[in-house]
Amino acid sequence: MKLEINGEAKSAMLKYCISIGLTLVFGCILITAQGEKPLRAMGYILQGSFGSVMNIGNTIRWIISSLLVGAAATIAFKSGVANMGIEGQIYIGALSAAVIGYSIELPPGLHAIACLLVASIMGMLYALIPALLRLYFKINELITTLVLNFIAKDLTEYITMWVIMGGQQAANGSASIATPRILKSAQLPIIIKSTTANIGIFIALAVLLIVAFFYKYTLEGYELTQIGQNMNFARMGGVNITRSFLMAFLISGFISGLCGGIEITGAYYRFTSSFSNNLGWDGIMIARVSNNNPIAVIFVSIIWGGLKQGAMNMERMTSLNRLIVIIIQMLFVLFVSIDYDSIINKWKSKMELKKPDYNGGMNI
């Protein structure tokens, strides 16, 4: 007797098992090729990410951003919006948070909230641009959001350099293009001493849970899912496509902006140009790996954050570069994106065709 597992769960499990297996194989080859032992490298990654309280704290700091970008991408993709502009929305949100953080004085707590709120709203407004371009001029958001990423990155750099720094070098003599440090009142409380693990983790988890609830239990979530899966079906059911599209786009931008805000108020404490290191793209990968499931995003983010933190330890302790971890991560995304079911089916039908017409023999 077999265990009753429905076909879909089975094919999902198959998919992840094959992907993990393939990633491990390729990862081992890559590491061995550079003259290191794969197991030793993996040990250092684990140690660096979860080996001590401090390491866990720093891992949490990366989990926060992974969670938020994962949520932003999931909302967009689940609702049929190709928001590739999470990166740009993060930049806009981050700079806004930094400006509010250093330039105004507010009571502690309130100040941080103000920073995050402004960051979120600015991220959302930045997402409004491609949304309107799509709705009124029918320009595909895939293109506009990609282009707006570059604009955001360079615009924030320009503003920091020429407006905030006045074209002068920073007061502390460093050559980087950065805003002044935000005030103490704007910083998010740390939850593990001498690390950057901050209360942003609770905000991020709450966001994911709200997203999961939204898609599972609300009317609007139902409609967005249907739009994402079959727009014409939803349209014929009387769903207001324009409104829903706009809503999904704006929420996605809002969360991206929030992510930027938390990065500044929780970890960096100042806006530095080009700080994000492709964080926005991580979101797209995470959503992809999680198959746009908000709860799965939580688990994938833990792995993502762990790898990010652990990779630095691996780099310190071995001769490997931490970029190798990114390569392995991307390999995993690639393998998960493969449609194994259809490959297997194709292969099966090919085998059937090749089978000779032979009915004797070992027929049990």
Place this chain on the structure above:
Amino acid sequence: MNSYEYILEMRNINKRFKNLVANDNITFRVRPGTVHALIGENGAGKSTLMNILTNIQTPDSGEIYIRGELVEFKNPLDAVRHGIGMVYQEFMTFQGMSVLDNIIVGFEQKNGMFIDYKESRRKVEEICKKYNFNIPLDALVNDLPIATLQQVEIIKVLYRNADIIILDEPTSVLTPQGVQGLLDAIRFLVKQGKTVIFITHKLKEVLEISDDITILKNGRVTGVLSAKETNELELARLMVGREVMLQINKPQCKTGDVVLIVSNLKVKDSAGVIRVKNASFKVHAGEIVGISGIAVSGQKALVEAIVGLSTAEKHGEIIFCGRNITDETIANRRKMGMGYIAQDRTGIGSNKEGTIWENAIMGYHRVKGFKRKHLLDFNDINAFTNKIIDEYAVKTQGIGDKIKTLSGGNIQKLIAGREFLQNQKLLIIEDPTRGIDVGSVEFIWNRIIQMAQVGVAVLLISHDLNEVMQLSDRILVMYNGSIIEHPNSKVLTEEQIGLMMLGGVIDEVGN
């Protein structure tokens, strides 16, 4: 003289696409030096058969003989080498290049590495002279009118030494004068020894130009006739005639008030082509009005305008229960009591990625609403979904299963249940039984009749003439974008309706 009777013989060709049988054991024979018309509705299998002949698709089984010899094409070029040339309905030209370039492309006369334009031009000019074509070879193809482009395409296949020339719906893009010019050209080609396969669904042209006629319907050959020994009525019957698989007793209806008035409706498709021309008709409560027509006569555009998927042109009106809904949103049309079963079951009618309940409540969720405005009411959802499953006999394991685990018939019953169980006033039903099992067909037909009995107005648009004739109280014919209403459509025979579907005119007493 010839050692073979047929220049082309396709024997027992089978081709299926997943569940659709496009070619079902088709045998197609063409005598040399004749015009052979291949007729049938869109979707009858003509294009598939020709794609197999030109090796764009490979058949599942079957053999092709050319000049009596069995051939096996490895690729489309192979077919060209065997003298088969096709002129497509959509011309495949390279914009921005000259006529000459377009003709010789891929088969240039070469001079070492370079194109020998002199020799190429000489060959093309020779062909033009021989077949009486007068074409400016140096003009850009962008600047040419469609009739000329078609000639360019014909020259192209002649240049490639085609002996068997396939013309796919060649007259559909031409003006009446253009059509005469083309027919003359075809006659001339045949006189020069070429063989022409002429694909169309216009019966007049068929009878005028062709020697032999092969008729396809639903992937099967329904007749092979000589043009001299047949007439339009017979062709119409073979082309669209019904296959009665199922008889159903349709009680006389009691018609009530007018529910839907469509007047002077004009609809363009997304490409700007007018698909519906000044359509006007009414549907009363308790009445089933059937619209029949061959495929792509404008039914899709008409339905889309009525249900709200597209917008009609300004001067027309759609009045539903006394209210002009021409510019109303789909949500409001639904709230007013309009239900819709789409022909496109997986594209519009259902979301194949979704679960059964997700598919069951689409539309209902906004029209009826739930207790709380923003939260899904799972009690209500379960109740409604299970009601559909019970009353419409949908065979399923559980309402959380994906809809793609159901058979086509069960999906269609679910969709019908969803649309019928919402206390509608008007149902727009488009090809409700296409591709589903006989049991489900009968079930859905009975439910449609039942809906009419309780006073719902039904507009049934179907490509299946039998379905329209069995269910409808009144039959409208859609031809080339226009609605044709016969004053007493119930007396018409299927041949007469078939003829109307193909553009014929039937008078009041049925002649």
